[in-house]
Amino acid sequence: MCFEPSYDVDFNRKATVIKEEQSRHCESPCGNLRGIPTTTAELQLQSTSAVTPCTRTTMQALVYHGPGKCAWEDKPRPTIQEPTDAIVRLTTSTICGTDLHILKGDLPAVTDGRILGHEGIGVIEEVGAGVTEFHAGDKVIISCVTACLKCDYCKRGMYSHCRQGGWILGCALDGTQAEYVRIPCADGSLYAFPPGEDEEALVMLSDILPTGFECGVLNGQVKPGDSVAIVGAGPIGLAILLTAQFYSPAAIFMIDLDDKRLAVAKKFGATTLINSTDGKAALRVMELTEGAGVDVAIEAVGLPATFAICQGIVAAGGRIANVGVHGKPVELHMEKLWDRNISLTTRLVDTVTTPMLLKIVRSGKLQPKRLVTHRFAMNDIMKAYDTFANAAKEGALKVVLKNDGRKGGEASAG
Numbered sequence: 001m002c003f004e005p006s007y008d009v010d011f012n013r014k015a016t017v018i019k020e021e022q023s024r025h026c027e028s029p030c031g032n033l034r035g036i037p038t039t040t041a042e043l044q045l046q047s048t049s050a051v052t053p054c055t056r057t058t059m060q061a062l063v064y065h066g067p068g069k070c071a072w073e074d075k076p077r078p079t080i081q082e083p084t085d086a087i088v089r090l091t092t093s094t095i096c097g098t099d100l101h102i103l104k105g106d107l108p109a110v111t112d113g114r115i116l117g118h119e120g121i122g123v124i125e126e127v128g129a130g131v132t133e134f135h136a137g138d139k140v141i142i143s144c145v146t147a148c149l150k151c152d153y154c155k156r157g158m159y160s161h162c163r164q165g166g167w168i169l170g171c172a173l174d175g176t177q178a179e180y181v182r183i184p185c186a187d188g189s190l191y192a193f194p195p196g197e198d199e200e201a202l203v204m205l206s207d208i209l210p211t212g213f214e215c216g217v218l219n220g221q222v223k224p225g226d227s228v229a230i231v232g233a234g235p236i237g238l239a240i241l242l243t244a245q246f247y248s249p250a251a252i253f254m255i256d257l258d259d260k261r262l263a264v265a266k267k268f269g270a271t272t273l274i275n276s277t278d279g280k281a282a283l284r285v286m287e288l289t290e291g292a293g294v295d296v297a298i299e300a301v302g303l304p305a306t307f308a309i310c311q312g313i314v315a316a317g318g319r320i321a322n323v324g325v326h327g328k329p330v331e332l333h334m335e336k337l338w339d340r341n342i343s344l345t346t347r348l349v350d351t352v353t354t355p356m357l358l359k360i361v362r363s364g365k366l367q368p369k370r371l372v373t374h375r376f377a378m379n380d381i382m383k384a385y386d387t388f389a390n391a392a393k394e395g396a397l398k399v400v401l402k403n404d405g406r407k408g409g410e411a412s413a414g
Contacts, residue, residue: 061115061178062381067105072381075115078174078182083130086186088122088142092199093176093378093401095388096144096207097234098325101302102170103385106327110171117177118144118169119206121199124190131186139193141358142176144169144207145351147188154188160348165189167348177381179403191354194362200375200400201361204239204368208398209357211323211349212239212300218353219345220296220321222247229253229285230270231309232300233261234391235371235398236323240298241268242366243357253294255281255309258392268370282312289315299323304330311337320344371398378403 059077064070078087096119102110110116120142124134134140146165147154153161160166165185169175174182183189193202217240222228226249230237233256241252254270256262262273272288274281286293293315299307302324310320311333320342332344360366374394376384378401387394 059179060379061174062117062385064102064110064114064116065112068103070103070116070382070385072379075174075178077180080126080128081182082184083128084148084185084187085128086124086131086134086140086183086190087126088120088140088181088183088190089125090120090122090176090179090181090378090403091139092121092203092403093117094119094203094206095177095381095384095399095401097236097302099170099177099385100389101325101327104327106325107171114170115174115178115181116170117175117181118142118167118171119203119208120176120181121193121203121206122176122181125180127186133187134190134192141191141193141202141205141354142169142181142183143189143191143351143354144211145189145349146173146183146185147351148185149188157350157352159188159350159352177378177401179378191358194358197362198369200372201367201369202358203400204371204398205354205358205361207349208235208239208371209243209361209366209368210351210354212236213243213353213357214349214351215323215347216240216298216300216321217244217247219347220298220319222249222296224248225250226295227251227253227289227315228296228298229255229294229310229313230265230298230300231255231276231281231306232324233258233265233270234300237298237300238265238268238371238397239368240300240323241265241270242368245269249296251294253285253288255285260392260395261397264397276309282309285313289313293318295319296321302326304328308333314340314342317341318343322346372400373397374399376401 057077058074061075062070063073099116101107124136124138126136127134145159146168147159147162148164151163222244224247228244228249230240233254251271253272254262254265255274255276257277266273274284293313295315295318297310297314297320299310299322307330314320373396374387384399387396388399
């Protein structure tokens with residue numbers, strides 16, 4: 001799931017800023033009520049594993065109200081609905097380009113009233129009786145994809161199309177840009193957070209790293225010695241860049257409109273930078289490859305123009321891997337590609353590589369925290385969205401949201 005805001009200057013400040021200042025804490029310590037069930041919800045805790053419950057029945061969350069409209073407002077706190085559910089208190093979240101797609105109205109399946117967000121780190125407050133791998137108090141990484149582990153798609157490793165889940169957080173189910181979130185199929189949708197690790201680094205395992213690796217690098221079949229072009233140097237493109245280097249490609253071309261992002265790509269390992277503002281990116285790649293094109297062209301934006309670049313630079317026998325979320329039709333130039341022996345792949349991330357990527361991050365060989373440029377308190381999320389939507393102006397890559405009571409809003413060098 002990705003969409004890179006550097007290619008879409010029309011969004012800018014379209015989101016309606018509606019921020020209601022309300023209390024975020026219980027007025028009395030919840031611990032005083034331990035063991036005294038007074039409501040139906042509290043009585044239900046006797047059949048579940050739970051930490052000491054707070055009596056407050058509402059929380060604050062970012063709520064979608066149709067194209068161009070969102071608000072930080074009160075919503076009911078989630079409760080256990082199925083035995084396999086977990087309720088997680090968010091400590092860290094982030095904003096994805098797909099969230100911008102939703103705000104633009106490109107995903108009509110997302111309806112008015114939905115809490116956005118599908119990435120996060122948190123602490124389990126409560127689990128249903130059917131959850132066996134996790135307990136109240138466990139710190140976890142939330143996967144952007146929900147997996148029951150039992151259906152035919154899950155057994156094929158295609159968690160993205162799980163019959164009980166898939167990508168539902170922040171889409172068909174209330175998401176993670178909130179104080180609390182309900183996670184269905186918790187045993188297959190959460191990962192234990194290793195003690196002592198950095199939340200800002202590991203929140204990138206919720207979506208961006210497995211998306212870039214699976215949809216871009218693996219689907220593109222990057223091999224040692226390959227020439228690779230990544231169209232889009234936003235967060236997802238940079239995640240592709242970082243993980244493509246696992247396979248030692250000979251050359252990595254990075255294409256983007258923003259020189260600041262291209263400079264970051266250079267630091268991250270890109271061998272050739274191409275600014276596509278003049279519309280001649282494909283011509284430049286063909287010149288640099290002496291007319292051959294690249295072995296792998298990876299689309300990491302989600303726009304017709306960037307998909308067209310990939311078609312124009314792929315070599316005979318090459319691969320086009322689409323990663324971007326497309327809200328508009330694109331042209332497939334079969335009149336030029338029919339005899340080129342190319343392959344074209346699409347994919348929604350399955351997160352099957354998350355355990356492996358976690359090991360690499362913990363080893364220090366992959367450092368996703370370098371993608372973080374800005375940090376905000378969760379209740380400053382409207383400012384965070386404005387920063388992320390105006391990425392070129394603000395120099396933003398990944399924007400981290402902290403739900404720890406801080407006032408936030410500061411920029412970071414990453």
